[in-house]
Amino acid sequence: MRSISKGLVAFASLALLTSCAPIPLTPDQNLFYKRDMIVNVDGYVGEGVLVVPKKTEEVFKFDVTLKGKADLFTFESCHREMVWEQAGKRGFFDSRVRVQFDYDPLNGLETRSSCVVRLGGYDKTGRHSWAMVDFEGDDATLPAIVKCNGAHYHSRGVTVCQAKVGLIQEISFPEEVAYSPDPNCPLNLTRDSARDGKTFRFPLVRGECVYAFIEKNSKRRIHRLTTLGYDQVLIRGN
Amino acid sequence: MLAFLPLLIRFIGKILDWADADKETRAAFLKFAQTAQAQGLISVKLKDSYESQLDRIKDELWKEQSGGGK
Secondary structure, eight states: OOHHHHHHHHHHHHHHHHHTTOOOOOOTTTTTTTOOOOOEEETHHHHEEEOOOOOOOOEEEEEEEEESSEEEEEEEEESSSEEEOOEEEOSSSSSEEEEEEEEEOOTTTSSSSSSEEEEEEEOTTTTTTTEEEEEEEOOOOOOEEEEEEEEEEEEEEEEEEEEEETTTEEEESSOOOOEHHHHHHOOOOOOTTTTTSSEEEOOOOOOOEEEEEEEESSOOOOEEEEEEEBBBOOOOOO | OGGGGHHHHHHHHHHHHHHHHHHHHHHHHHHHHHHHTTTHHHHHHHHHHHHHHHHHHHHHHHHHTTOOOO
């Protein structure tokens, strides 16, 4: 009788364990999923996308919270790629995985022009998550008013806008600007968009795109807009 | 003891299903991670795109300014 009850307890515990196993997801490799990792860089927080203000110290402290586990964690800039397996830590009371590291951009290579950081967290059960981070710098200082995915804010020169592909976003500048988008990332102005060379209302293109705007007046200040048009949100059910 | 046999069979079945699903998800994970790696240097592509736009725009503005543009 005693061994039966022991067996029952063991069975119940194992059944409980197996029922807690996450249901595997199979994300479609052909879809561009919404970036939704929580990224904290030096106290500035963004969900999926973030622009880090300019600062004097050279090292950026990243604290990333994933939506799944970090069976594989990737970091990519225009200069380096870093890959960690089984990265991150899980809190005692918090089941979310956090990955913390320092990023010291190499002067000249990673500090000039566009050199976004792309983060990827890959989970064996398919609960992947991603993020993109751009950095303010001296090269892009033309301010703009941005209306992106429900947020309405002032940008100092570098903008990252994420929304579902095809949704209409808007960026407006204080002065007339010149632009010449990449053919793969057309900036198709909507019918109701102003044609004053200052305000641009456009549907988001699928995937990752970057747009440069230069002021037509003698100051020639630049604004850098990076857009992410996603197909779907990865529903993880956790 | 025989009364536990169906439960035991179900339990073993569940473990086997779980192992199969785990194998599949591991394979899917590896494929996904490899594809993500293979999509290749997006940061560099964005940088190239941005810099060539800047060059084009500066060229156009210069042409406009010097009277040779549209």
